[in-house]
Amino acid sequence: MVCAVGREDGSIVEQVSIPTTEPSRCMPQILEYFRGKDIDALGVGCFGLLDLDRDSQSYGSITTTPKLRWRNYPIMRVLGTELGVPVGIDTDVNAAALGEAAWGCTQGLACSMYITVGTGIGVGIIVDGKPHHGMIHPECGHIPVNRRADDPMTRGICPYHGNCLEGLASGPAIENRWGRSPAELAGCEAVWALEAYYLGQAVCSYIYTISPERIVFGGGVMNQKQLLPLIRSEVSRQLCGYIQGKGLNDLDSYIVPSALDGRQGVLGCLTLAVQAREEARHEV
Amino acid sequence: MVCAVGREDGSIVEQVSIPTTEPSRCMPQILEYFRGKDIDALGVGCFGLLDLDRDSQSYGSITTTPKLRWRNYPIMRVLGTELGVPVGIDTDVNAAALGEAAWGCTQGLACSMYITVGTGIGVGIIVDGKPHHGMIHPECGHIPVNRRADDPMTRGICPYHGNCLEGLASGPAIENRWGRSPAELAGCEAVWALEAYYLGQAVCSYIYTISPERIVFGGGVMNQKQLLPLIRSEVSRQLCGYIQGKGLNDLDSYIVPSALDGRQGVLGCLTLAVQAREEARHEV
Numbered sequence: 243m244v245c246a247v248g249r250e251d252g253s254i255v256e257q258v259s260i261p262t263t264e265p266s267r268c269m270p271q272i273l274e275y276f277r278g279k280d281i282d283a284l285g286v287g288c289f290g291l292l293d294l295d296r297d298s299q300s301y302g303s304i305t306t307t308p309k310l311r312w313r314n315y316p317i318m319r320v321l322g323t324e325l326g327v328p329v330g331i332d333t334d335v336n337a338a339a340l341g342e343a344a345w346g347c348t349q350g351l352a353c354s355m356y357i358t359v360g361t362g363i364g365v366g367i368i369v370d371g372k373p374h375h376g377m378i379h380p381e382c383g384h385i386p387v388n389r390r391a392d393d394p395m396t397r398g399i400c401p402y403h404g405n406c407l408e409g410l411a412s413g414p415a416i417e418n419r420w421g422r423s424p425a426e427l428a429g430c431e432a433v434w435a436l437e438a439y440y441l442g443q444a445v446c447s448y449i450y451t452i453s454p455e456r457i458v459f460g461g462g463v464m465n466q467k468q469l470l471p472l473i474r475s476e477v478s479r480q481l482c483g484y485i486q487g488k489g490l491n492d493l494d495s496y497i498v499p500s501a502l503d504g505r506q507g508v509l510g511c512l513t514l515a516v517q518a519r520e521e522a523r524h525e526v
Numbered sequence: 527m528v529c530a531v532g533r534e535d536g537s538i539v540e541q542v543s544i545p546t547t548e549p550s551r552c553m554p555q556i557l558e559y560f561r562g563k564d565i566d567a568l569g570v571g572c573f574g575l576l577d578l579d580r581d582s583q584s585y586g587s588i589t590t591t592p593k594l595r596w597r598n599y600p601i602m603r604v605l606g607t608e609l610g611v612p613v614g615i616d617t618d619v620n621a622a623a624l625g626e627a628a629w630g631c632t633q634g635l636a637c638s639m640y641i642t643v644g645t646g647i648g649v650g651i652i653v654d655g656k657p658h659h660g661m662i663h664p665e666c667g668h669i670p671v672n673r674r675a676d677d678p679m680t681r682g683i684c685p686y687h688g689n690c691l692e693g694l695a696s697g698p699a700i701e702n703r704w705g706r707s708p709a710e711l712a713g714c715e716a717v718w719a720l721e722a723y724y725l726g727q728a729v730c731s732y733i734y735t736i737s738p739e740r741i742v743f744g745g746g747v748m749n750q751k752q753l754l755p756l757i758r759s760e761v762s763r764q765l766c767g768y769i770q771g772k773g774l775n776d777l778d779s780y781i782v783p784s785a786l787d788g789r790q791g792v793l794g795c796l797t798l799a800v801q802a803r804e805e806a807r808h809e810v
């Protein structure tokens with residue numbers, strides 16, 4: 243978990259990393275970090291699933307998660323009570339999408355997406371300038387995808403779905419399929435062609451569903467710089483000319499890498515904190 | 527094309543159907559119908575793709591469509607100019623989604639979807655109570671889906687994508703695969719199990735992406751009343767328990783048939799007309 247202190251103008255004053263162990267060890271470290279820092283508000287971008295329904299009794303709690311000790315943990319309430327400041331919360335990927343919208347490469351756009359490809363695949367969605375939730379919140383790293391017939395991995399590794407996007411295209415899926423880490427596979431063309439096939443397929447699905455004005459990619463797997471151009475090619479190929487125009491005429495500026503060099507999550511949390519402070523002021 | 531006159535309270539005063547031929551034949555019939563009817567405003571739910579970008583020169587025009595004579599046709603401008611009333615426009619399926627939200631079974635929900643399964647598969651999406659557009663507008667009847675290995679049709683019939691949802695699960699896809707119309711296949715269990723497999727897969731994808739609070743099904747294929755319960759079962763099976771709670775605990779009220787008996791499109795257009803009138807008043 244990254245903890246940081248920043249200003250309303252988007253400057254990050256200081257930042258530390260705390261291992262995501264279990265709440266009884268991790269939360270005291272987080273609270274210790276922020277105590278005495280004279281913060282006005284806190285923004286939290288958290289792994290999920292989360293309860294983001296403001297009318298719910300468990301608003302701001304983690305709900306179901308493979309991290310068993312965090313299941314049903316009321317992270318927002320604990321932080322707000324202990325630190326005595328307004329707290330804003332969203333998923334880690336919605337926070338990153340918000341960071342890009344506020345400070346990065348989707349500024350001024352009403353509708354955008356942030357896709358992180360790393361240990362898992364997570365997607366944040368901005369609609370009308372705000373993180374989208376709907377009934378729960380987007381989890382579209384888990385959409386079903388077509389397994390390519392010549393994929394040497396016969397079944398994806400998602401413990402829930404097998405062949406969902408995350409199960410076939412996350413960093414661990416790549417490592418499971420080819421026996422080496424993404425970084426060690428940098429020069430293997432077949433690896434990245436297959437990876438781009440899956441991510442391009444998902445992007446097409448997102449374009450048909452959300453119709454974002456721009457799509458931003460981040461996460462460790464995207465450090466393989468050869469991957470993004472391959473994704474653009476697959477998107478162009480798999481759209482089959484069905485929809486054209488607008489951003490799709492220039493995929494180089496439609497599908498882009500994060501402009502914030504890893505700070506998109508922290509900057510999104512800063513935005514959540516500013517919003518939480520404003521809301522608290524209006525409530526007074 | 528259905529033309530109707532209604533009142534702000536949701537009552538439809540009269541209604542006619544006009545065959546969708548070509549603009550030079552069809553538009554005079556539409557104009558003749560509305561002239562002298564003393565309408566305050568017009569709402570249009572149109573097949574697409576449409577330009578719904580209010581800042582665009584071609585706002586309210588049909589853009590690309592397989593109906594060649596309608597390509598780039600400025601339907602909104604023609605109707606507004608000829609009838610001299612404010613015109614609101616959206617996709618036919620967004621209009622139906624709006625009709626359900628205003629008068630039907632998604633009233634009071636901020637985020638919902640309407641899926642029509644007929645000649646094609648179209649999807650309307652409501653976010654924050656408004657039809658969602660994003661860069662263009664949703665076209666998520668065309669999302670890629672996994673073809674089931676034992677599907678007797680080796681390639682879906684979408685001329686663009688082959689195996690997209692519409693290519694594998696529209697009414698014509700069913701007829702192409704089994705050699706008879708959906709109505710003639712009513713008693714064939716295998717037909718509806720396969721259909722539910724595809725529609726359930728798409729619903730899972732939509733749940734992960736949009737996270738709607740309720741999903742409404744309409745369209746001719748849904749007249750097969752045995753289909754909806756099978757879709758619910760497939761959604762439950764294919765979600766694999768990954769997300770739970772909220773509406774997913776009660777799929778009978780989460781995935782529902784239209785409550786408006788075919789009037790969802792016309793009622794949505796009535797809502798678009800009311801909104802267009804309000805906007806015109808504010809502009810004065």
